[in-house]
Amino acid sequence: MTIASTSPPREREKSVKGASGSHGLQMPPSDHVPGKYTGPSREEVLAMRRQYANPAIFTLYGEPLLIVEGHMQWLFDETGKRYLDMFAGIVTVSCGHCHPKIVAAIEKQTETLQHATTIYLHPNMPMLAKKLASKMPEGLDVTYFVNDGSEANDLAVTMARLFTGNSDVIALRNGYHGGSPSSIGLTSHNTWKFPIPSALGIHHAVSPDPYRSPFAGTPEEIASKSAQDILEIIRYSTPGKIAAFIAEPIQGVGGATYGARNYLREAYKITRDNGGLCIADEVQTGFGRTGDHYWGFENFDVIPDFVTMAKGIGNGVPLAAVTTRMEIAQALTQRIHFNTFGGNPVCMAAGLAVLDVIDEDGLQENSRVIGKKLKDGLRELAKSHQLIGDVRGMGLMLGVELVRDRKTKEPAKKETLAVLETAREIGVLIGKGGLDGNVLRIKPPMCITAEDADFTLDVLDRALTAANS
Ligand SMILES: Cc1ncc(COP(=O)(O)O)c(C=O)c1O
Numbered sequence: 109m110t111i112a113s114t115s116p117p118r119e120r121e122k123s124v125k126g127a128s129g130s131h132g133l134q135m136p137p138s139d140h141v142p143g144k145y146t147g148p149s150r151e152e153v154l155a156m157r158r159q160y161a162n163p164a165i166f167t168l169y170g171e172p173l174l175i176v177e178g179h180m181q182w183l184f185d186e187t188g189k190r191y192l193d194m195f196a197g198i199v200t201v202s203c204g205h206c207h208p209k210i211v212a213a214i215e216k217q218t219e220t221l222q223h224a225t226t227i228y229l230h231p232n233m234p235m236l237a238k239k240l241a242s243k244m245p246e247g248l249d250v251t252y253f254v255n256d257g258s259e260a261n262d263l264a265v266t267m268a269r270l271f272t273g274n275s276d277v278i279a280l281r282n283g284y285h286g287g288s289p290s291s292i293g294l295t296s297h298n299t300w301k302f303p304i305p306s307a308l309g310i311h312h313a314v315s316p317d318p319y320r321s322p323f324a325g326t327p328e329e330i331a332s333k334s335a336q337d338i339l340e341i342i343r344y345s346t347p348g349k350i351a352a353f354i355a356e357p358i359q360g361v362g363g364a365t366y367g368a369r370n371y372l373r374e375a376y377k378i379t380r381d382n383g384g385l386c387i388a389d390e391v392q393t394g395f396g397r398t399g400d401h402y403w404g405f406e407n408f409d410v411i412p413d414f415v416t417m418a419k420g421i422g423n424g425v426p427l428a429a430v431t432t433r434m435e436i437a438q439a440l441t442q443r444i445h446f447n448t449f450g451g452n453p454v455c456m457a458a459g460l461a462v463l464d465v466i467d468e469d470g471l472q473e474n475s476r477v478i479g480k481k482l483k484d485g486l487r488e489l490a491k492s493h494q495l496i497g498d499v500r501g502m503g504l505m506l507g508v509e510l511v512r513d514r515k516t517k518e519p520a521k522k523e524t525l526a527v528l529e530t531a532r533e534i535g536v537l538i539g540k541g542g543l544d545g546n547v548l549r550i551k552p553p554m555c556i557t558a559e560d561a562d563f564t565l566d567v568l569d570r571a572l573t574a575a576n577s
Contacts, residue, residue, distance in 0.1 A: 131534045133566050136559040138190060140179040145186040150174040168540070169532055178205025181556045183537065191532070194552040194564055195539035199360060199392045199505070202420030203465045204555040210423050210461040217457035225448060232456030239463050240431055243402055245411045250437040253429050253450040257391040257418030258286025260428040261294060261354065263440075264414040267432060268352035268385045270439035275309045276346040278338055278353045278379070282315040282543060284361030285354060285389055294354055297361070297543055311345050313337045313375075315359070316367025319498045319509065320517065327368035334367060335374035342382050352414075353379035353386050357404030360392035363547030364500050364507025372408040385436065388412035391428075392505065395420040395462070396472030397554060399479045399503025407502060423462045427455040471554040472503075478561050479503035482550065485565040493572040495520055504556070507541065508548040508568075510575075519544035523575040530571035536564055 148156070153174055157165070167173075173191075177184040181204060183191045193205070203210060217232070224230060233253065241249035254260050265277055277294070279285065285294035292300065293307030314322060316334035323333040342350055353375060358366040376386045393404025394417050401407050403415065413436060418428035426449070449455070466472060483499060486508055490496040497511035497520075510520035510527070524546045531538050539549035550564070 142177045142184040180204035199551040200419040204553045213457045213461035226451045233451035251431045258288035258291040260416040261285045274349045274351040276350045282362035316371040317365035331368040331371035349383035356389045363542035372410045385413040387414040391418045399476030425458040475503035506550040519546035526575035527571040536567045
């Protein structure tokens with residue numbers, strides 16, 4: 109099954125009552141019929157959560173959605189109402205909800221052997237490691253599997269420190285690398301940080317994103333000045349040697365921000381000249397999402413020393429990984445290091461199926477084609493909606509920054525929430541990001557179609573108009 113398709117002319121009937129209500133927009137059809145939901149009511153679920161779940165666990169909408177079924181790019185609530193999922197469970201459902209091939213692989217492995225740990229041999233773990241190596245630049249061929257992106261980044265930093273003998277790590281402002289006690293130190297948003305020490309030996313360099321840069325100049329000049337900031341940090345705030353530089357090729361939680369193409373090249377050179385290793389956090393950008401390339405870093409002509417992965421590698425199962433070179437990985441053998449679920453046969457089966465599906469279903473190409481269509485459409489919308497300050501991203505990793513005033517760039521926080529709510533009412537789920545929560549994040553399962561992209565654009569047109577009135 110190949111999904112990539114060129115977009116047909118936009119000739120949808122806008123006046124027909126849509127699949128999701130009387131808003132007049134026609135949702136693309138789906139032949140999936142959701143099962144009858146027989147579980148606790150939405151109110152009961154909400155009450156249980158309020159009473160028994162840690163209150164730090166938050167929901168997105170004013171009226172939280174109860175989602176009980178998924179099929180490819182579609183989600184269903186308890187009433188059977190269908191939603192187009194343009195956020196993919198926070199950029200995680202890479203291939204589509206409950207993709208039949210991935211479900212079958214998980215079911216088969218679950219029935220055979222669910223867990224044993226890596227103290228015994230099982231074929232799935234080295235098979236997935238080998239398959240990942242086949243997708244990496246030469247030499248990046250040794251993988252350690254863990255459960256989530258935070259763990260993957262923690263482990264990469266640990267290995268970098270052990271291998272180099274240095275301690276300082278440079279991350280980027282506006283980056284997100286996780287919420288564990290050490291990865292939260294790499295993360296650079298006050299909204300995620302608690303008033304407890306976390307960033308020992310971690311420094312944050314200026315983000316190269318030209319839209320809100322403190323530097324002036326062309327995007328390329330801003331990228332160079334931002335890379336120089338790494339050198340300044342090394343000179344002023346470290347012993348002159350660092351363990352690592354970590355960056356998302358495109359910042360995800362930060363709102364699809366990134367520098368001009370020369371940034372990572374210059375940043376990696378400065379890092380290596382000063383004893384450090386380079387970590388590409390591909391938790392959101394990996395597995396074909398950026399369209400032109402399988403890995404985000406390839407868009408910038410660099411080769412990292414570590415690639416950290418999570419989210420899309422499992423299409424929804426807890427699976428993450430760090431790939432590096434053998435000589436670096438050796439540094440971890442000086443003590444015992446173990447992860448109970450790392451390499452779990454069921455998660456490995458899912459990962460193997462995900463990698464197959466991305467190739468078989470043409471998902472990278474689909475990301476390129478549909479991503480371009482969406483980005484072009486968003487740029488069109490920017491012509492008529494003053495709220496849109498910036499449209500950016502690659503493939504199906506897109507961000508739309510909303511501002512009250514294009515000159516002052518005052519973040520349009522309330523308006524962003526209003527857009528999300530209107531889109532949800534019509535039937536499209538979109539994410540939110542950026543330090544001020546004023547960036548629409550569009551990062552759907554990579555199986556969406558041209559019709560889904562058109563529908564999303566129509567819905568956003570409607571929602572942006574409503575948010576501004
Ligand atoms: C780029 C990036 N790195 C790391 C993480 C942390 O991953 P996890 O939530 O699986 O620990 C995230 C999560 O959003 C992320 O977006």
